[in-house]
Amino acid sequence: MKIFNTKQEIKAFLTSIKEENKSIGFVPTMGALHEGHLSLIKKAIKKNDITVVSIFVNPTQFNNQEDLIKYPKTFDNDKKLLESVSCDVLFFPSVKEIYNDNISSEKFDFDGLEHQMEGKFRDGHFNGVGTIVKALFEIVEPNKAYFGQKDFQQLQIVKKMVKKHRLNVKIKGCPIFRENDGLAMSSRNTRLSKDYRAAAPFIYKILKKARKKFGTENAINVTEWVEKQFKKHPILDLEYFTIAEEKSLETIKIKKSNKKYRAFIAVFAGDIRLIDNIRLKNH
Ligand code: PAF
Numbered sequence: 001m002k003i004f005n006t007k008q009e010i011k012a013f014l015t016s017i018k019e020e021n022k023s024i025g026f027v028p029t030m031g032a033l034h035e036g037h038l039s040l041i042k043k044a045i046k047k048n049d050i051t052v053v054s055i056f057v058n059p060t061q062f063n064n065q066e067d068l069i070k071y072p073k074t075f076d077n078d079k080k081l082l083e084s085v086s087c088d089v090l091f092f093p094s095v096k097e098i099y100n101d102n103i104s105s106e107k108f109d110f111d112g113l114e115h116q117m118e119g120k121f122r123d124g125h126f127n128g129v130g131t132i133v134k135a136l137f138e139i140v141e142p143n144k145a146y147f148g149q150k151d152f153q154q155l156q157i158v159k160k161m162v163k164k165h166r167l168n169v170k171i172k173g174c175p176i177f178r179e180n181d182g183l184a185m186s187s188r189n190t191r192l193s194k195d196y197r198a199a200a201p202f203i204y205k206i207l208k209k210a211r212k213k214f215g216t217e218n219a220i221n222v223t224e225w226v227e228k229q230f231k232k233h234p235i236l237d238l239e240y241f242t243i244a245e246e247k248s249l250e251t252i253k254i255k256k257s258n259k260k261y262r263a264f265i266a267v268f269a270g271d272i273r274l275i276d277n278i279r280l281k282n283h
Contacts, residue, residue: 001083003090007139010091014052014140022049026142026169028133031055032072032187033081036177040146041085043174052140053082054091056098060105061128066271072190091140098135105131110160116249117264118153118275121239129154130161137167144170148177150184152262152277153249176276178204184276196269199235203267206230207278210241210263214280219243219252222263230267239266239273243280 004010017024025048027040033055044051055078062068075092082090095103105127108114114126137145147155155173162171177185182204183197192200206229213222223241230238242251246260255261261280266273 001079001087001090003079003092005092005094006097007093010052010089011139013089014050017050018141023143024048024140025051026136026140026145027051027053028136028145028147029053029055030057030071030187031078032074032190033078034177034185034187034189036148036150036185038081038085039177040148040174041082041087043172044144044146045086045088048144050088052089052091052142053087054093054136054140056091056093056132056136058098058128058132059095059103060099060131061125063122063125067273070191072187091136098132106134108161109164110157111164113153113157113160113249116153116244116251117240117242118266121266126154126157129157133158134161134165134167137162137169142169144172146172146174148175149173150176150186150276152246152264156247156249182208184274186274188272188274191272192269195235196272199233200267200269200274202233202236203265203274203276204278207263207265207276210243211278211280214243214255214261214263219255219261226263226265235269237268239268241265 025044027044029037041051041053057071059068105124108127108130119126147158149155159171162169181201183200206226210222210226226241227238230236243261243263244251246262262277263280264277266275
């Protein structure tokens with residue numbers, strides 16, 4: 001696996017790859033890799049001639065400085081995992097390499113997607129995501145880029161950015177990977193204490209029950225039911241639960257048969273914030 005730390009080096013290498021008419025698959029990450037990331041990387045490897053993974057803990061997308069400082073950093077293990085799946089290229093730049101001395105975000109208009117859910121609770125988060133994903137796309141110039149559906153809002157926002165900015169890359173959304181007990185895989189899971197880790201599968205259990213209820217009940221009832229379950233929970237704190245239309249991400253009250261819906265949730269397990277979502281059937 002080739003490792004590059006500078007834009008100049010990776011660009012020079014990828015230019016030679018493009019000259020050979022080879023396709024580039026790209027998986028941007030913030031490191032602390034787990035099976036979920038590896039599933040994206042394996043998909044990229046299967047579908048492209050060369051796979052590039054980036055590891056960059058992007059400061060501009062953290063609305064909470066403590067979360068940024070405590071974000072797990074496991075470079076040696078990440079490198080081993082990438083080698084174990086035969087990843088071709090790792091891009092591992094410093095903050096200075098990406099932002100120079102100006103650690104700030106561009107302002108984006110994602111047609112309102114940025115104001116829903118995570119956007120309401122994580123000020124500036126999606127401007128930070130847009131800034132880094134666009135910068136990485138400009139460096140790597142991939143044919144395809146792979147994103148997990150756990151961050152479903154991020155996936156929709158990246159698709160919107162690609163469309164609005166006419167970027168020449170296909171965005172591939174990939175299914176959520178779960179631990180055996182149902183907890184959605186996340187780099188932040190490693191920071192959960194024993195008690196919070198034991199409690200966290202409750203999130204997916206409730207999502208599955210909500211999906212079942214949505215078959216016979218309206219969105220408001222299902223939402224109130226979920227809120228009630230978390231009020232009774234001894235240690236998990238619900239930040240939001242909402243049922244939204246997949247494309248607009250707008251919360252719905254009444255379901256329509258020609259629309260696709262998802263339930264989205266954010267929960268605090270102590271000071272660790274966990275998100276998850278599930279596809280719903282609307283009949
Ligand atoms: O999903 C993530 O890990 C990050 O938001 C991303 C896409 C790598 C941008 O920093």
